[in-house]
Amino acid sequence: MPSIPTLWKAETNDGKRLRTRDEIDDKYKWDLEAIYPSESDWQKDADKLEELLQQFAGLQGKIGESSESLLNALKLHDEVGKVSGKLYVFAKMKLDEDTSNSRAQALQDKAFGLLVKTESVTAFLVPEILTIDDDKLEAMVKENKDLQLYEFSLQEITRQKEHVLSENEEQLLASFGEILNAPSEIYQMYNNADMVFPTIKDEDGDEVEITHGLFSQLLESKDRTVRKNAFEAVYQTYEKHRNTVAAMYGANVKRGVVSARVRNFESARQASLESDNIPVSVYDNLIEAVHDFLPSLHKYLRLRSRVLGLPDLQMYDLYTPMVQDIDWKVPYDEAKETVLSAIKVLGDDYRSIAEKGLNSGWVDVYENKGKRSGAYSWGTYGTHPYMLLNYHDSLDNVFTLAHELGHSMHSYFSKKTQPYVYSGYTIFVAEVASTCNEALLLDYLLKRTDDKAKRAYLLNHQLETIRGTLYRQTMFAEFEKMAHAHVEEGGALTPEWLDETYYDLCKQFFAAGCHVNDEIAREWMRIPHFYTPFYVYKYATGISAALALSRRILTEGDPAVKDYLGFLSSGSSDYSINLLRRAGVDMESPQPVRSALEQFDSMVDELDGLLS
Known part of the structure; x- marks a missing residue:
């Protein structure tokens, strides 16, 4: 078995630092050159996309003329989607390799601009399809064998007919894509590129800089002091930025609320679930079921408290393995x-x-x-x-x-x-x-x-998976539901409201078996998925x-x-x-x-x- 590169490379005799990308062996990196060998190849596809968009723009006003014209539009729309998707995925993944890389930032900005332009130029497609009489559209599909491939896709378009705007309105909304996506983009740059956490001492007494990736590992530490220091360092750092992050998140929620209203949905939540044709009752049933089973979570927390010998179980004690003598490292x-x-x-x-x-x-x-x-x-x-x-x-x-x-x-x-x-x-x-x-x-x-x-360790792992994925994500979902409803009712997402609401949810979920630390009120600030509402x-x-x-x-x-x-x-x-x-x-x-x-x-x- 080949040797595994260590995560940390010594900078000084008494410190550690995170490695730069060029210090990692290529065999542990993905191969983006399989998409585009060079930026010049990326640019060729960018130029191709411009040509395709010009062709597509020429179809405006002609889509409903015949089954052949509809088929041609759908096929060209697919080709536009393939190229624009490929351009954006490459650029975004290139930036994700190192979010501080200014050249990658520029490429991603360019790719996103092309994506917005694509949405704007192609925005007339759905409104034009919706102007076709239902009986005529059905006849067009029946008469053209090749068009039958798109039958379900066309059904999906007509299903959401009442929520599609006019052709001009769709184009105008699409042109605001970059602005509407700004809260999410700003948060990603803030959280990944600009957020810097303090250094703390690890189990060996060495100074380590906390990172997003290392934080979860530190919370799993056997050393309670390490867990406590990491927990407090992260959330106290976020607290310094609570007004800024509240503004980012508030803008993102408002974006969803306004978009839902513009499209004639009762709520942002309904708008989000409607895209998958999921009844809102599925969301509500999930929250209800989880609340019914909170006693099971509390039973687990009490077991964790007893096994760890921590009658004062804290939020930073929830991730360390309960089977403490198992050091299960897997290269x-x-x-x-x-x-x-x-x-x-x-x-x-x-x-x-x-x-x-x-x-x-x-x-x-x-x-x-x-x-x-x-x-x-x-x-x-x-x-x-x-x-x-x-x-x-x-x-x-x-x-x-x-x-x-x-x-x-x-x-x-x-x-x-x-x-x-x-x-x-x-x-x-x-x-x-x-x-x-x-x-x-x-x-x-x-x-x-x-x-x-080891069996106990694995059971503990699965319990943590279900706790983290079913209980915790449902708590997040309930927070999102409350935040959007608050805005829809005319409320403001102030830092105080966000902290208090999140903290109260944490108490409902954890207080019967764990001390709910004050710092956890800021956890909403570090959840990137909140910028993809109702995910x-x-x-x-x-x-x-x-x-x-x-x-x-x-x-x-x-x-x-x-x-x-x-x-x-x-x-x-x-x-x-x-x-x-x-x-x-x-x-x-x-x-x-x-x-x-x-x-x-x-x-x-x-x-x-x-x-x-």
């Missing part, structure tokens, strides 16, 4: 092989594609100075999937690898199987494949772990669906695998609810969420037995 190359073994239950084809991807430039593995925090899977039509990680040698990061690989395989199969128009998938199902991979990894490890302490609830519904599907795969075998791979290959060719139902789970029912919470409750009891 990246070992993690890769473990994940590949765990997903073998999904078939040889699935595994071989994943193995090839992990060894051929899909993944950007290690944290470097200026790199975007967190992890994601991305890509576009015509590229293979890409994964950004900030890998540390922890078991949690092995699960992160499995998670992002699940996203990537979902993208791979959808893009391989579906035409461009259906090659993506809705955000509602986006977390299903990733979390299913995590569940399969857990099952694989548990079946090969006889050691009582986080899908983590909670996603893990519920994934746990149900993984149980079916592990118990039923080939028939369940066939249905699951069919789901991965379906893209957006049908409504998300229907795709999941065919895979074996009904998300319109509250049962998948409640089943996941029941599993959490039973695992708390099992862990209690192991640790008694």
